[in-house]
Amino acid sequence: MIEVENVSIAHGSGRRELSTVEGVSFSVSAGELVALVGPSGCGKSTLLYALDGLITPSEGHIRIGGDEVQGIRRDVALILQDAGLLPWKTVRQNAALALRIQGIEGDAHETLDSLGLADFESSYPGELSEGMKRRVGIARALALHPRVLLMDEPLANLDSLTREKIQNLILDLWRTLHFTGVLVTHDIEEAVFLARRILLLSPRPATLTEIVANPEAGAPDYRGSDAFYAQVQYLRTKLGADET
Ligand SMILES: Nc1ncnc2c1ncn2[C@@H]1O[C@H](COP(=O)(O)OP(=O)(O)O)[C@@H](O)[C@H]1O
Ligand SMILES: [Mg+2]
Structure with missing residues (x-):
């Protein structure tokens, strides 16, 4: 791919x-x-x-x-660091931005709905929690059905x-x-x-x-298991070893 x-x-x-x-x-x-x-x-x-x-x-x-x-x-869709929302546009407009840039008809209503944001479509980013802003950023990308x-x-x-x-x-x-x-x-x-x-x-x-x-990524209960911590520890050592 x-x-x-x-x-x-x-x-x-x-x-x-x-x-x-x-x-x-x-x-x-x-x-x-x-x-x-x-x-x-x-x-x-x-x-x-x-x-x-x-x-x-x-x-x-x-x-x-x-x-x-x-x-x-x-x-191909990109979710930007810190969601990259435009403060002067509503949630609905922000979520439709990638569609607009690509010249695609339609809106992000369904995607916003599936991310639990249906009630906030008319809100502005400044009115949202940080977690909701990130979800709007995710909705913007997924509205493209990438x-x-x-x-x-x-x-x-x-x-x-x-x-x-x-x-x-x-x-x-x-x-x-x-x-x-x-x-x-x-x-x-x-x-x-x-x-x-x-x-x-x-x-x-x-x-x-x-x-x-x-291979265990995404498995139920992986987070918090011994295997999970062993893997985290392994990566920490690897990344640390690269530091000079
Ligand atoms: N347009 C640019 N012009 C010059 N240097 C850049 C530019 N974009 C990024 N850099 C430099 O390239 C390096 C890698 O940046 P970046 O890819 O943002 O790193 P990361 O995402 O891993 O934190 C950084 O040192 C950054 O200062
Ligand atoms: Mg970066």
């Missing part, structure tokens, strides 16, 4: 050139949910934006469904209870909607709870250091 082949990304040019991602290759099967984990500033968002076609790699290839990614596409859902730290800076609730929600949505998911997070526990495979990135420039199999 998603093929990333030897991708490098640099910002700027000449002496100011800064390499952010270097020689990264991986693939994600249709309907799989993987996590990209790495230290702050390593290049996770940059790589995700490249998957969304917002950034063109300086080297390598990214293919989705066999086609080279060239700009944004209808079947085959691929890219998520950039969708739950950063939430209190832990709200974060767990929305993690469960993402899992439910993934099970019912069957999208292919790429979740960027610096939260190791979140990656272990949600993703069947966890791709570890080094500090900038991001290189892929290891792909950790995590």
